[in-house]
Amino acid sequence: MEKLFQDALALSAAVRGGEVSVTEVVEACLSRIEKSEPALHGFITVDAEGALSQAKEMQKKISSGEMRGPLAGVPIAVKDNISTWGLRTTCASRMLADYVPVYDATAVAKLRDAGMIVIGKTNLDEFAMGSTTETSFFGVMKNPWDLSRVPGGSSGGSCASVAAGEVPLALGTDTGGSIRQPSAFCGVVGLKPTYGTVSRSGLIAYASSMDHIGTIAGSVRECAALLDVIAGKDEKDSTAAERCKQSKQGNAYTDHTDNTTFLSSTSQTDLQGMKIGVPQQYLSTDVNPQVKDAVLAAAGALTYAGAEVEMFDLPMTDEAIAAYYVIACAEASANLARFDGVKYGHRAASYQDLHEMVRRSRSEGFGAEVKQRILLGTYVLRAGFYEDYYLKAQLAKEQIAKAFAEAFERYDVILTPTAPTTAPKLGESLADPLAMYLGDVDTVAVNLAGLPAISVPCGLDSQGLPIGLQIIGNHFREDQILRVASAYEAIRGEFMSPCDTAEERPS
Amino acid sequence: MREEIIETARLAQLDFTEDELTQAEVQLGRMLAYVNRLSKLPAGESEDAPAHVNVFREDVVRDEGLATEIIAGAPEARENQFVVPKTFANE
Secondary structure (H helix, E strand, O other): OOOHHHOHHHHHHHHHOOOOOHHHHHHHHHHHHHHHHHHHOOEEEEOHHHHHHHHHHHHHHHHOOOOOOOOOOOEEEEEOOEOEOOEOOOOOOHHHOOOOOOOOOHHHHHHHHOOOEEEEEEOOOHHHOOOOOOOOOOOOOOEOOEOOEOOOOOOHHHHHHHHOOOOOEEEEEOOOOOOHHHHHHHOOEEEEOOOOOEOOOOEOOOOOOOOOEEEEEOOHHHHHHHHHHHEOOEOOEOOOOOOEEEEEEOOEEEEEEOOOOHHHHOOOOOOOOOEEEEEHHHHOOOOOHHHHHHHHHHHHHHHHOOOEEEEEOOOOOOOHHHHHHHHHHHHHHHHHHHOOOOOOOOOOOOOOOHHHHHHHHHHHHOOHHHHHHHHHHHHHHOOOOOHHHHHHHHHHHHHHHHHHHHHHHHOOEEEEEOOOOOOOEOOOOOOOHHHHHHOOOOOHHHHHHOOOEEEEEEEEOOOOOEEEEEEEEOOOOHHHHHHHHHHHHHHHOOOOOOOOOHHHOOO | OHHHHHHHHHHOOOOOOHHHHHHHHHHHHHHHHHHHHHHHOOOOOOOOOOOOOOOOOOOOOOOOOOHHHHHHOOOOEEOOEEOOOOOOOOO
Protein backbone atom coordinates (compact mmCIF):
# COMPACT_ATOMS: atom_id res chain seq x y z
CA MET A 1 0.00 0.00 0.00
CA GLU A 2 2.83 2.45 0.85
CA LYS A 3 4.27 2.06 -2.63
CA LEU A 4 0.87 2.32 -4.29
CA PHE A 5 0.35 5.75 -2.75
CA GLN A 6 3.28 7.06 -4.81
CA ASP A 7 1.30 6.72 -8.04
CA ALA A 8 -2.44 7.35 -8.33
CA LEU A 9 -2.66 5.46 -11.63
CA ALA A 10 -1.04 2.35 -10.12
CA LEU A 11 -3.26 2.72 -7.06
CA SER A 12 -6.40 2.72 -9.23
CA ALA A 13 -5.12 -0.23 -11.26
CA ALA A 14 -4.62 -2.18 -8.02
CA VAL A 15 -8.14 -1.30 -6.90
CA ARG A 16 -9.64 -2.29 -10.25
CA GLY A 17 -7.56 -5.49 -10.22
CA GLY A 18 -9.00 -6.42 -6.83
CA GLU A 19 -5.60 -6.34 -5.05
CA VAL A 20 -6.85 -3.77 -2.59
CA SER A 21 -10.31 -2.44 -1.74
CA VAL A 22 -11.43 1.18 -2.00
CA THR A 23 -12.18 1.14 1.73
CA GLU A 24 -8.62 0.02 2.51
CA VAL A 25 -7.26 2.82 0.32
CA VAL A 26 -9.47 5.43 1.98
CA GLU A 27 -8.59 4.16 5.47
CA ALA A 28 -4.88 4.34 4.64
CA CYS A 29 -5.37 7.87 3.34
CA LEU A 30 -7.25 8.94 6.48
CA SER A 31 -4.57 7.51 8.74
CA ARG A 32 -1.88 9.41 6.81
CA ILE A 33 -3.89 12.60 7.21
CA GLU A 34 -4.35 11.96 10.93
CA LYS A 35 -0.60 11.52 11.32
CA SER A 36 0.53 14.61 9.37
CA GLU A 37 -2.23 17.12 10.09
CA PRO A 38 -1.18 18.29 13.57
CA ALA A 39 2.10 19.63 12.13
CA LEU A 40 0.89 20.60 8.65
CA HIS A 41 -2.71 21.86 8.87
CA GLY A 42 -3.33 21.31 5.17
CA PHE A 43 -7.03 20.53 5.64
CA ILE A 44 -9.90 22.70 6.82
CA THR A 45 -12.35 19.77 6.75
CA VAL A 46 -11.63 16.03 6.62
CA ASP A 47 -14.76 14.09 5.69
CA ALA A 48 -13.86 10.64 7.07
CA GLU A 49 -17.45 9.44 7.34
CA GLY A 50 -18.44 10.68 3.89
CA ALA A 51 -15.28 9.27 2.30
CA LEU A 52 -15.85 5.82 3.80
CA SER A 53 -19.44 5.75 2.61
CA GLN A 54 -18.36 6.94 -0.89
CA ALA A 55 -15.75 4.14 -0.80
CA LYS A 56 -18.39 1.45 -0.28
CA GLU A 57 -20.53 2.80 -3.11
CA MET A 58 -17.55 3.07 -5.49
CA GLN A 59 -16.36 -0.43 -4.61
CA LYS A 60 -19.69 -1.83 -5.80
CA LYS A 61 -19.45 0.05 -9.09
CA ILE A 62 -15.82 -0.96 -9.61
CA SER A 63 -16.47 -4.63 -8.73
CA SER A 64 -19.40 -4.77 -11.11
CA GLY A 65 -17.27 -3.30 -13.89
CA GLU A 66 -19.50 -0.24 -14.20
CA MET A 67 -16.64 2.07 -13.12
CA ARG A 68 -13.33 1.47 -14.85
CA GLY A 69 -11.64 4.83 -15.42
CA PRO A 70 -7.89 5.19 -14.84
CA LEU A 71 -8.43 7.01 -11.52
CA ALA A 72 -11.41 5.03 -10.17
CA GLY A 73 -11.10 4.38 -6.46
CA VAL A 74 -8.48 7.08 -5.86
CA PRO A 75 -8.94 9.53 -2.95
CA ILE A 76 -8.55 13.23 -3.72
CA ALA A 77 -8.41 16.48 -1.73
CA VAL A 78 -10.33 19.51 -3.01
CA LYS A 79 -9.42 23.12 -2.31
CA ASP A 80 -11.97 24.70 -0.02
CA ASN A 81 -13.16 27.32 -2.53
CA ILE A 82 -14.62 24.62 -4.80
CA SER A 83 -18.21 23.71 -3.92
CA THR A 84 -18.93 20.21 -2.60
CA TRP A 85 -22.54 19.13 -2.09
CA GLY A 86 -23.29 18.63 1.58
CA LEU A 87 -19.69 19.30 2.61
CA ARG A 88 -18.81 22.65 4.18
CA THR A 89 -17.01 24.98 1.75
CA THR A 90 -15.44 27.91 3.60
CA CYS A 91 -13.02 29.74 1.26
CA ALA A 92 -10.93 29.84 4.50
CA SER A 93 -13.10 32.79 5.54
CA ARG A 94 -15.16 33.57 8.61
CA MET A 95 -17.75 34.76 6.08
CA LEU A 96 -18.41 31.18 4.91
CA ALA A 97 -17.32 29.27 8.03
CA ASP A 98 -20.66 27.41 8.15
CA TYR A 99 -21.61 27.43 4.47
CA VAL A 100 -22.73 24.06 3.09
CA PRO A 101 -23.30 24.08 -0.71
CA VAL A 102 -26.40 22.39 -2.12
CA TYR A 103 -24.64 21.42 -5.34
CA ASP A 104 -21.30 20.10 -6.57
CA ALA A 105 -18.95 22.16 -8.70
CA THR A 106 -18.87 20.63 -12.19
CA ALA A 107 -15.23 19.56 -11.62
CA VAL A 108 -16.24 17.79 -8.38
CA ALA A 109 -19.21 16.08 -10.05
CA LYS A 110 -16.79 14.82 -12.70
CA LEU A 111 -14.47 13.43 -10.00
CA ARG A 112 -17.39 11.48 -8.56
CA ASP A 113 -18.43 10.28 -12.04
CA ALA A 114 -14.88 8.99 -12.51
CA GLY A 115 -15.11 6.96 -9.29
CA MET A 116 -12.85 9.19 -7.20
CA ILE A 117 -13.35 9.75 -3.47
CA VAL A 118 -13.44 13.32 -2.10
CA ILE A 119 -11.61 12.96 1.21
CA GLY A 120 -11.67 16.55 2.44
CA LYS A 121 -11.26 20.25 1.79
CA THR A 122 -7.85 21.91 1.83
CA ASN A 123 -6.58 25.11 3.39
CA LEU A 124 -6.00 28.27 1.34
CA ASP A 125 -5.54 31.99 1.64
CA GLU A 126 -8.88 33.58 2.45
CA PHE A 127 -10.90 33.66 -0.81
CA ALA A 128 -7.68 32.54 -2.57
CA MET A 129 -6.22 36.03 -2.07
CA GLY A 130 -2.61 35.49 -1.16
CA SER A 131 0.62 33.74 -1.98
CA THR A 132 1.41 32.04 1.34
CA THR A 133 -1.78 30.44 2.82
CA GLU A 134 -1.21 32.62 5.88
CA THR A 135 -4.45 34.61 5.61
CA SER A 136 -6.69 31.58 6.27
CA PHE A 137 -9.31 32.18 8.99
CA PHE A 138 -8.75 28.55 10.00
CA GLY A 139 -5.10 29.00 10.82
CA VAL A 140 -1.69 29.13 9.24
CA MET A 141 -0.30 26.01 7.62
CA LYS A 142 3.26 24.81 7.09
CA ASN A 143 5.51 23.63 4.26
CA PRO A 144 6.21 19.89 4.68
CA TRP A 145 9.82 20.41 3.52
CA ASP A 146 10.52 22.87 6.35
CA LEU A 147 7.87 23.54 8.98
CA SER A 148 9.21 27.07 9.59
CA ARG A 149 8.29 28.04 6.01
CA VAL A 150 5.10 28.77 4.08
CA PRO A 151 3.76 26.24 1.55
CA GLY A 152 3.01 29.07 -0.89
CA GLY A 153 -0.49 29.97 -1.92
CA SER A 154 -3.20 30.21 -2.34
CA SER A 155 -3.57 26.43 -3.01
CA GLY A 156 -1.09 25.77 -0.18
CA GLY A 157 -3.22 23.06 1.44
CA SER A 158 -3.72 21.10 -1.79
CA CYS A 159 -0.02 21.21 -2.73
CA ALA A 160 1.35 20.51 0.75
CA SER A 161 -1.05 17.59 1.33
CA VAL A 162 0.14 15.96 -1.92
CA ALA A 163 3.80 16.70 -1.07
CA ALA A 164 3.42 15.22 2.42
CA GLY A 165 1.82 12.07 1.00
CA GLU A 166 -1.51 12.67 2.74
CA VAL A 167 -3.34 12.30 -0.58
CA PRO A 168 -2.14 11.19 -4.03
CA LEU A 169 -4.02 13.96 -5.90
CA ALA A 170 -5.65 17.32 -5.30
CA LEU A 171 -7.65 20.02 -7.07
CA GLY A 172 -6.46 23.59 -6.72
CA THR A 173 -7.40 26.93 -8.23
CA ASP A 174 -5.17 29.48 -9.92
CA THR A 175 -6.02 33.15 -10.49
CA GLY A 176 -2.48 34.56 -10.53
CA GLY A 177 -0.27 31.55 -9.83
CA SER A 178 -2.12 29.89 -6.96
CA ILE A 179 -1.57 26.33 -8.24
CA ARG A 180 1.89 26.73 -9.76
CA GLN A 181 3.68 28.73 -7.05
CA PRO A 182 2.74 26.46 -4.09
CA SER A 183 3.50 23.44 -6.32
CA ALA A 184 6.99 24.88 -6.81
CA PHE A 185 7.40 25.63 -3.07
CA CYS A 186 6.19 22.12 -2.10
CA GLY A 187 8.05 20.13 -4.80
CA VAL A 188 4.98 18.77 -6.61
CA VAL A 189 3.56 19.08 -10.14
CA GLY A 190 0.79 21.66 -10.59
CA LEU A 191 -1.08 22.39 -13.80
CA LYS A 192 -3.21 25.41 -14.64
CA PRO A 193 -5.06 24.65 -17.86
CA THR A 194 -6.11 27.09 -20.56
CA TYR A 195 -8.95 29.41 -19.53
CA GLY A 196 -11.95 27.38 -20.73
CA THR A 197 -10.51 23.87 -20.48
CA VAL A 198 -12.16 23.24 -17.09
CA SER A 199 -15.59 24.57 -16.08
CA ARG A 200 -15.60 27.17 -13.29
CA SER A 201 -19.16 26.33 -12.27
CA GLY A 202 -19.13 25.91 -8.48
CA LEU A 203 -15.77 27.62 -8.00
CA ILE A 204 -16.44 30.51 -5.62
CA ALA A 205 -15.33 33.48 -7.70
CA TYR A 206 -12.37 35.72 -6.92
CA ALA A 207 -11.57 37.22 -10.36
CA SER A 208 -13.78 35.48 -12.90
CA SER A 209 -11.78 36.38 -16.01
CA MET A 210 -8.64 34.77 -14.56
CA ASP A 211 -9.91 32.03 -12.18
CA HIS A 212 -9.02 28.47 -13.19
CA ILE A 213 -9.45 25.04 -11.62
CA GLY A 214 -6.41 22.80 -12.13
CA THR A 215 -4.65 19.66 -10.99
CA ILE A 216 -1.91 18.85 -8.47
CA ALA A 217 -0.02 15.53 -8.24
CA GLY A 218 3.36 13.95 -7.66
CA SER A 219 4.01 13.44 -11.37
CA VAL A 220 3.13 14.90 -14.76
CA ARG A 221 1.28 11.70 -15.80
CA GLU A 222 -1.01 11.85 -12.78
CA CYS A 223 -1.69 15.56 -13.37
CA ALA A 224 -2.63 14.79 -16.98
CA ALA A 225 -4.89 11.88 -16.04
CA LEU A 226 -6.71 14.07 -13.51
CA LEU A 227 -7.13 16.82 -16.10
CA ASP A 228 -8.73 14.23 -18.42
CA VAL A 229 -11.32 13.69 -15.68
CA ILE A 230 -12.26 17.33 -15.02
CA ALA A 231 -11.91 18.96 -18.46
CA GLY A 232 -14.76 19.61 -20.88
CA LYS A 233 -17.61 21.77 -22.04
CA ASP A 234 -20.27 22.68 -19.50
CA GLU A 235 -23.61 24.38 -20.01
CA LYS A 236 -23.24 25.94 -16.55
CA ASP A 237 -20.12 27.89 -17.62
CA SER A 238 -20.31 29.50 -21.05
CA THR A 239 -16.51 29.99 -21.07
CA ALA A 240 -15.88 26.24 -20.75
CA ALA A 241 -14.97 25.01 -24.21
CA GLU A 242 -15.06 21.73 -26.03
CA ARG A 243 -11.67 20.07 -25.68
CA CYS A 244 -10.04 21.44 -28.77
CA LYS A 245 -6.92 22.56 -30.47
CA GLN A 246 -7.18 26.03 -31.95
CA SER A 247 -5.29 27.25 -34.92
CA LYS A 248 -5.11 30.89 -35.86
CA GLN A 249 -5.41 32.14 -39.40
CA GLY A 250 -5.21 35.90 -39.64
CA ASN A 251 -7.45 37.09 -36.82
CA ALA A 252 -9.77 34.11 -36.87
CA TYR A 253 -9.46 31.04 -34.71
CA THR A 254 -10.49 27.62 -35.98
CA ASP A 255 -11.37 24.86 -33.54
CA HIS A 256 -10.47 21.25 -34.12
CA THR A 257 -12.05 18.78 -31.77
CA ASP A 258 -9.33 16.77 -30.11
CA ASN A 259 -10.15 13.27 -29.00
CA THR A 260 -6.73 12.30 -27.68
CA THR A 261 -6.36 12.20 -23.90
CA PHE A 262 -4.03 14.49 -21.96
CA LEU A 263 -2.52 11.34 -20.46
CA SER A 264 -1.44 10.11 -23.90
CA SER A 265 0.55 13.35 -24.42
CA THR A 266 2.84 12.36 -21.57
CA SER A 267 4.12 9.22 -23.27
CA GLN A 268 5.74 11.26 -26.04
CA THR A 269 9.05 12.21 -24.47
CA ASP A 270 10.99 12.79 -27.67
CA LEU A 271 11.20 16.54 -28.26
CA GLN A 272 12.71 16.41 -31.75
CA GLY A 273 11.63 19.47 -33.71
CA MET A 274 10.23 21.29 -30.70
CA LYS A 275 11.21 24.93 -30.20
CA ILE A 276 11.45 26.29 -26.66
CA GLY A 277 11.88 29.97 -25.78
CA VAL A 278 13.27 31.28 -22.49
CA PRO A 279 12.35 34.96 -21.92
CA GLN A 280 15.32 36.94 -20.62
CA GLN A 281 13.04 39.14 -18.48
CA TYR A 282 12.15 36.13 -16.31
CA LEU A 283 15.81 35.53 -15.41
CA SER A 284 16.64 39.09 -14.38
CA THR A 285 18.76 40.11 -11.41
CA ASP A 286 15.71 39.89 -9.10
CA VAL A 287 15.66 36.11 -9.47
CA ASN A 288 17.46 34.07 -6.83
CA PRO A 289 20.70 32.86 -8.56
CA GLN A 290 20.07 29.25 -7.48
CA VAL A 291 16.60 29.34 -9.06
CA LYS A 292 18.07 30.82 -12.23
CA ASP A 293 20.78 28.12 -12.40
CA ALA A 294 18.24 25.33 -11.89
CA VAL A 295 15.99 26.66 -14.67
CA LEU A 296 18.89 27.10 -17.09
CA ALA A 297 20.09 23.58 -16.26
CA ALA A 298 16.59 22.25 -16.99
CA ALA A 299 16.55 24.17 -20.30
CA GLY A 300 19.90 22.59 -21.14
CA ALA A 301 18.59 19.13 -20.26
CA LEU A 302 15.70 19.53 -22.70
CA THR A 303 18.14 19.93 -25.58
CA TYR A 304 19.23 16.33 -24.86
CA ALA A 305 15.65 15.25 -25.57
CA GLY A 306 15.95 16.92 -28.97
CA ALA A 307 14.43 20.35 -28.31
CA GLU A 308 15.87 23.57 -29.65
CA VAL A 309 16.15 26.10 -26.79
CA GLU A 310 16.90 29.83 -27.11
CA MET A 311 16.61 33.02 -25.09
CA PHE A 312 14.30 35.79 -26.34
CA ASP A 313 12.74 39.12 -25.36
CA LEU A 314 9.18 39.02 -24.02
CA PRO A 315 7.85 42.59 -23.79
CA MET A 316 5.28 43.85 -21.25
CA THR A 317 6.66 41.70 -18.41
CA ASP A 318 7.04 44.80 -16.21
CA GLU A 319 3.38 45.77 -16.50
CA ALA A 320 1.95 42.34 -15.67
CA ILE A 321 1.75 42.61 -11.86
CA ALA A 322 0.20 46.08 -11.95
CA ALA A 323 -2.38 44.99 -14.53
CA TYR A 324 -3.09 41.76 -12.66
CA TYR A 325 -3.76 43.38 -9.29
CA VAL A 326 -5.94 46.12 -10.77
CA ILE A 327 -8.10 43.66 -12.75
CA ALA A 328 -8.19 40.94 -10.07
CA CYS A 329 -9.16 43.37 -7.30
CA ALA A 330 -11.72 45.13 -9.50
CA GLU A 331 -13.40 41.82 -10.28
CA ALA A 332 -13.11 40.74 -6.63
CA SER A 333 -14.86 43.90 -5.46
CA ALA A 334 -17.79 43.03 -7.73
CA ASN A 335 -17.79 39.27 -7.06
CA LEU A 336 -17.59 39.66 -3.28
CA ALA A 337 -20.43 42.20 -3.21
CA ARG A 338 -22.76 39.17 -3.04
CA PHE A 339 -21.73 38.52 0.56
CA ASP A 340 -24.28 40.68 2.34
CA GLY A 341 -25.43 38.47 5.19
CA VAL A 342 -28.82 37.73 3.60
CA LYS A 343 -28.88 34.44 1.68
CA TYR A 344 -25.80 32.71 3.12
CA GLY A 345 -22.67 33.45 5.08
CA HIS A 346 -21.97 35.49 8.18
CA ARG A 347 -24.55 37.95 9.54
CA ALA A 348 -23.65 40.46 12.27
CA ALA A 349 -25.47 39.97 15.57
CA SER A 350 -26.63 43.55 16.03
CA TYR A 351 -27.56 46.37 13.65
CA GLN A 352 -29.98 49.26 13.29
CA ASP A 353 -31.01 48.90 9.67
CA LEU A 354 -30.38 47.02 6.42
CA HIS A 355 -27.32 49.07 5.43
CA GLU A 356 -25.67 48.64 8.80
CA MET A 357 -26.42 44.91 8.72
CA VAL A 358 -24.70 44.55 5.35
CA ARG A 359 -21.71 46.72 6.34
CA ARG A 360 -21.19 45.01 9.69
CA SER A 361 -21.65 41.50 8.34
CA ARG A 362 -19.06 42.15 5.62
CA SER A 363 -16.61 43.92 7.94
CA GLU A 364 -16.76 41.09 10.49
CA GLY A 365 -16.82 38.31 7.91
CA PHE A 366 -13.86 39.34 5.73
CA GLY A 367 -10.24 39.30 6.91
CA ALA A 368 -7.74 42.14 6.48
CA GLU A 369 -6.26 41.10 3.11
CA VAL A 370 -9.68 40.56 1.53
CA LYS A 371 -10.85 43.98 2.75
CA GLN A 372 -7.73 45.64 1.34
CA ARG A 373 -8.26 44.01 -2.06
CA ILE A 374 -11.96 44.95 -2.17
CA LEU A 375 -10.92 48.50 -1.28
CA LEU A 376 -8.32 48.65 -4.08
CA GLY A 377 -10.82 47.10 -6.51
CA THR A 378 -13.56 49.56 -5.61
CA TYR A 379 -11.10 52.47 -5.87
CA VAL A 380 -9.89 51.61 -9.39
CA LEU A 381 -13.48 51.28 -10.62
CA ARG A 382 -14.61 54.66 -9.21
CA ALA A 383 -15.73 57.36 -11.60
CA GLY A 384 -12.71 59.54 -12.32
CA PHE A 385 -10.16 56.77 -11.60
CA TYR A 386 -11.55 54.07 -13.88
CA GLU A 387 -9.83 55.39 -17.03
CA ASP A 388 -6.45 55.72 -15.33
CA TYR A 389 -6.41 52.31 -13.71
CA TYR A 390 -8.93 49.74 -14.91
CA LEU A 391 -8.94 50.70 -18.59
CA LYS A 392 -5.13 50.93 -18.65
CA ALA A 393 -4.90 47.52 -17.00
CA GLN A 394 -7.22 46.03 -19.62
CA LEU A 395 -5.04 47.56 -22.32
CA ALA A 396 -1.92 46.08 -20.68
CA LYS A 397 -3.68 42.71 -20.53
CA GLU A 398 -4.35 42.80 -24.28
CA GLN A 399 -0.75 43.78 -25.02
CA ILE A 400 0.55 41.00 -22.77
CA ALA A 401 -1.63 38.48 -24.60
CA LYS A 402 -0.33 39.86 -27.90
CA ALA A 403 3.31 39.55 -26.75
CA PHE A 404 2.70 35.89 -25.89
CA ALA A 405 0.88 35.29 -29.18
CA GLU A 406 3.88 36.64 -31.07
CA ALA A 407 6.22 34.46 -29.02
CA PHE A 408 4.13 31.39 -29.83
CA GLU A 409 4.58 32.08 -33.52
CA ARG A 410 8.26 31.22 -32.95
CA TYR A 411 8.14 28.77 -30.04
CA ASP A 412 6.04 25.76 -29.08
CA VAL A 413 6.45 26.35 -25.36
CA ILE A 414 8.02 28.98 -23.10
CA LEU A 415 10.19 28.10 -20.12
CA THR A 416 10.55 30.27 -16.98
CA PRO A 417 11.03 29.87 -13.23
CA THR A 418 7.68 29.34 -11.46
CA ALA A 419 8.70 31.78 -8.73
CA PRO A 420 11.77 33.99 -8.32
CA THR A 421 12.61 32.43 -4.92
CA THR A 422 12.02 29.26 -2.93
CA ALA A 423 9.56 29.18 0.03
CA PRO A 424 9.96 32.12 2.45
CA LYS A 425 9.75 31.84 6.24
CA LEU A 426 6.33 32.07 7.89
CA GLY A 427 5.38 35.66 8.69
CA GLU A 428 7.94 37.23 6.33
CA SER A 429 5.56 38.02 3.48
CA LEU A 430 2.53 39.55 5.19
CA ALA A 431 4.69 42.31 6.66
CA ASP A 432 5.11 43.76 3.18
CA PRO A 433 2.12 42.98 0.91
CA LEU A 434 3.52 44.82 -2.13
CA ALA A 435 6.71 42.72 -1.94
CA MET A 436 4.53 39.61 -1.72
CA TYR A 437 2.55 40.71 -4.80
CA LEU A 438 5.84 41.24 -6.67
CA GLY A 439 6.71 37.60 -5.95
CA ASP A 440 3.93 36.65 -8.39
CA VAL A 441 5.98 38.10 -11.26
CA ASP A 442 6.49 34.75 -13.03
CA THR A 443 2.90 33.56 -12.97
CA VAL A 444 0.41 36.45 -13.33
CA ALA A 445 1.04 37.21 -17.01
CA VAL A 446 0.00 33.65 -17.86
CA ASN A 447 -3.41 34.24 -16.21
CA LEU A 448 -3.84 37.60 -17.94
CA ALA A 449 -3.28 35.81 -21.26
CA GLY A 450 -5.36 32.74 -20.27
CA LEU A 451 -2.58 30.32 -21.29
CA PRO A 452 -1.95 26.82 -19.91
CA ALA A 453 1.14 26.32 -17.75
CA ILE A 454 2.61 23.63 -15.55
CA SER A 455 5.13 23.76 -12.70
CA VAL A 456 7.53 20.82 -12.36
CA PRO A 457 10.15 20.45 -9.61
CA CYS A 458 13.62 21.08 -11.07
CA GLY A 459 15.96 20.85 -8.10
CA LEU A 460 16.60 21.95 -4.53
CA ASP A 461 18.35 25.07 -3.31
CA SER A 462 21.23 24.99 -0.82
CA GLN A 463 18.71 24.89 2.05
CA GLY A 464 17.06 21.80 0.60
CA LEU A 465 13.95 23.64 -0.63
CA PRO A 466 12.31 22.72 -3.96
CA ILE A 467 12.60 24.93 -7.06
CA GLY A 468 9.87 25.01 -9.73
CA LEU A 469 10.24 25.07 -13.51
CA GLN A 470 7.28 26.67 -15.33
CA ILE A 471 6.38 25.49 -18.84
CA ILE A 472 3.86 27.74 -20.62
CA GLY A 473 1.95 26.65 -23.72
CA ASN A 474 -0.26 28.28 -26.33
CA HIS A 475 -4.05 28.30 -25.87
CA PHE A 476 -5.47 24.76 -25.63
CA ARG A 477 -2.02 23.23 -26.14
CA GLU A 478 -1.91 21.41 -22.81
CA ASP A 479 -0.64 18.46 -24.86
CA GLN A 480 2.60 20.33 -25.61
CA ILE A 481 3.36 21.45 -22.04
CA LEU A 482 2.60 17.92 -20.82
CA ARG A 483 4.91 16.47 -23.44
CA VAL A 484 7.80 18.79 -22.49
CA ALA A 485 7.14 18.35 -18.76
CA SER A 486 7.20 14.55 -19.14
CA ALA A 487 10.38 14.67 -21.18
CA TYR A 488 11.99 16.80 -18.49
CA GLU A 489 10.74 14.50 -15.74
CA ALA A 490 12.23 11.50 -17.54
CA ILE A 491 15.62 13.20 -17.75
CA ARG A 492 15.47 14.49 -14.17
CA GLY A 493 14.48 11.15 -12.64
CA GLU A 494 12.49 10.59 -9.46
CA PHE A 495 12.08 13.75 -7.37
CA MET A 496 12.64 13.71 -3.63
CA SER A 497 9.73 13.84 -1.21
CA PRO A 498 9.95 15.85 2.00
CA CYS A 499 9.81 12.57 3.90
CA ASP A 500 13.23 11.57 2.50
CA THR A 501 16.14 12.20 4.79
CA ALA A 502 18.60 15.00 4.09
CA GLU A 503 21.34 12.44 3.23
CA GLU A 504 19.26 11.09 0.38
CA ARG A 505 18.87 14.47 -1.24
CA PRO A 506 21.00 15.11 -4.29
CA SER A 507 23.73 17.72 -3.88
CA MET B 1 -6.20 60.33 0.66
CA ARG B 2 -7.89 59.42 3.94
CA GLU B 3 -11.13 61.04 2.79
CA GLU B 4 -10.98 59.11 -0.48
CA ILE B 5 -10.45 55.86 1.39
CA ILE B 6 -13.39 56.55 3.68
CA GLU B 7 -15.60 57.25 0.65
CA THR B 8 -14.31 54.12 -1.17
CA ALA B 9 -14.96 51.98 1.92
CA ARG B 10 -18.51 53.36 2.04
CA LEU B 11 -19.04 52.37 -1.61
CA ALA B 12 -17.65 48.90 -0.86
CA GLN B 13 -20.00 48.59 2.15
CA LEU B 14 -17.11 48.02 4.55
CA ASP B 15 -16.41 49.57 7.96
CA PHE B 16 -12.75 50.33 8.65
CA THR B 17 -11.43 51.03 12.14
CA GLU B 18 -9.02 53.96 12.58
CA ASP B 19 -6.11 51.49 12.59
CA GLU B 20 -7.35 49.78 9.43
CA LEU B 21 -7.76 53.18 7.75
CA THR B 22 -4.17 54.08 8.56
CA GLN B 23 -3.00 50.74 7.22
CA ALA B 24 -5.16 51.15 4.10
CA GLU B 25 -3.71 54.61 3.52
CA VAL B 26 -0.18 53.20 3.44
CA GLN B 27 -0.99 50.06 1.46
CA LEU B 28 -3.32 51.62 -1.08
CA GLY B 29 -0.88 54.51 -1.52
CA ARG B 30 1.98 52.12 -2.27
CA MET B 31 -0.13 49.99 -4.60
CA LEU B 32 -1.39 53.00 -6.56
CA ALA B 33 2.15 54.35 -6.86
CA TYR B 34 3.25 50.98 -8.22
CA VAL B 35 0.28 50.64 -10.57
CA ASN B 36 1.00 54.08 -12.01
CA ARG B 37 3.49 52.47 -14.38
CA LEU B 38 0.43 51.61 -16.49
CA SER B 39 -0.21 55.31 -17.10
CA LYS B 40 2.51 55.43 -19.74
CA LEU B 41 0.49 53.10 -21.94
CA PRO B 42 -1.34 54.98 -24.70
CA ALA B 43 -5.04 55.63 -24.12
CA GLY B 44 -7.75 53.94 -26.11
CA GLU B 45 -8.69 50.52 -27.34
CA SER B 46 -6.08 48.11 -28.51
CA GLU B 47 -6.38 47.35 -32.20
CA ASP B 48 -5.56 43.68 -31.61
CA ALA B 49 -8.29 42.97 -29.10
CA PRO B 50 -9.04 39.25 -29.36
CA ALA B 51 -12.30 38.28 -30.99
CA HIS B 52 -14.77 37.02 -28.39
CA VAL B 53 -17.70 34.85 -29.32
CA ASN B 54 -20.92 34.81 -27.33
CA VAL B 55 -22.12 31.42 -26.18
CA PHE B 56 -25.87 31.06 -25.87
CA ARG B 57 -28.20 28.37 -24.68
CA GLU B 58 -31.95 28.17 -24.28
CA ASP B 59 -33.18 29.93 -21.15
CA VAL B 60 -35.15 27.10 -19.62
CA VAL B 61 -36.83 27.29 -16.23
CA ARG B 62 -35.92 24.25 -14.15
CA ASP B 63 -37.01 23.33 -10.67
CA GLU B 64 -34.01 21.82 -8.94
CA GLY B 65 -36.17 21.19 -5.88
CA LEU B 66 -33.61 22.83 -3.62
CA ALA B 67 -35.55 25.82 -2.27
CA THR B 68 -35.89 24.44 1.25
CA GLU B 69 -32.22 23.43 1.42
CA ILE B 70 -31.08 26.81 0.11
CA ILE B 71 -33.21 28.73 2.61
CA ALA B 72 -31.99 26.46 5.41
CA GLY B 73 -28.49 27.84 4.77
CA ALA B 74 -29.57 31.47 5.34
CA PRO B 75 -28.51 33.31 8.50
CA GLU B 76 -32.18 34.03 9.24
CA ALA B 77 -35.27 32.55 7.61
CA ARG B 78 -38.98 32.35 8.35
CA GLU B 79 -41.78 30.52 6.52
CA ASN B 80 -39.40 29.43 3.77
CA GLN B 81 -38.29 33.01 3.10
CA PHE B 82 -35.16 35.06 3.78
CA VAL B 83 -35.51 37.54 6.65
CA VAL B 84 -34.01 41.01 6.19
CA PRO B 85 -34.36 44.23 8.20
CA LYS B 86 -36.93 46.75 6.95
CA THR B 87 -35.74 48.19 3.63
CA PHE B 88 -37.71 51.48 3.63
CA ALA B 89 -37.58 53.96 6.47
CA ASN B 90 -40.85 55.33 7.93
CA GLU B 91 -39.96 58.99 7.34
